[in-house]
Amino acid sequence: MAQKRKSLIKIKPKKFKDGEVVKVSFMVMHPMDTGTRKDKKTKQLIPAKFINSVKFSYNGKEITNMTVWEALSTNPVFTTYMKINGKGKLTVTYTDNTGEVNEKSKKIKPKG
Amino acid sequence: MQRRDFFKKLGVVAAVSAVAPVMSFAGDKSKSKNAMSYKTAINAITGGKTPKKSAKVKLKVPEIAENGAVVPVTVNVESPMTSSDYVKAIHILASKNFNARCIDVHLTPANGKAMFSTRIKLGGTQEVSALVELSNGDFLIATQSVKVTIGGCG
Structure with a gap:
């Protein structure tokens, strides 16, 4: 059950060389409901809906694997570092507790 | 004595109402898996x-x-x-x-x-x-x- 979500992969610095270590951040628009909050109008609990796991993979090889719980803020950001190793593709796969699976990828082109 | 009792009770009510929001949050704990x-x-x-x-x-x-x-x-x-x-x-x-x-x-x-x-x-x-x-x-x-x-x- 895939749903369209706005997401973004940012790499800093924008221009990088082969073998360089760069900062990678991934952002998603997601409600991250904990399941303990009440709707103010209907006074009923809002069901839990949060991201379960996030995987960063580079050319099919997994580099970072995260297990996520409810305590992350709405529209979460995940920032780590990554070593550039030739041309390729960075793919981020994220799963929801309701079974929603999504993917976002970005091409990587080192210069020089 | 009556006045004293009244103030004592008032104090208890204030204490309970101050703790109540914390307790409601504690009650939610058991609901989460x-x-x-x-x-x-x-x-x-x-x-x-x-x-x-x-x-x-x-x-x-x-x-x-x-x-x-x-x-x-x-x-x-x-x-x-x-x-x-x-x-x-x-x-x-x-x-x-x-x-x-x-x-x-x-x-x-x-x-x-x-x-x-x-x-x-x-x-x-x-x-x-x-x-x-x-x-x-x-x-x-x-x-x-x-x-x-x-x-x-x-």
């Missing part, structure tokens, strides 16, 4: 080992957070990140949230640098800690208390 206390979370991760306090782990959290719904957390670990000596995992824990675990990050040498940052929700004033697992099986910990003026789990 993932509820886990801070100590059991640490034991589950380390498998009974006691983590060492270390200056190698640098935890960056604001001392006073105005809004508990968005608290930026950055963890930096000094490590060469080679295939023989690297940081295996970074766990971010909040001591008084109903589920103490916030995120478990499993790193590999391909990361190049042991750093992670996100934004977390805090239910109230409490301690945030970063538990780091090294490739040789050791556990390091860094803790900092955060004052929260408006809770983020209400």
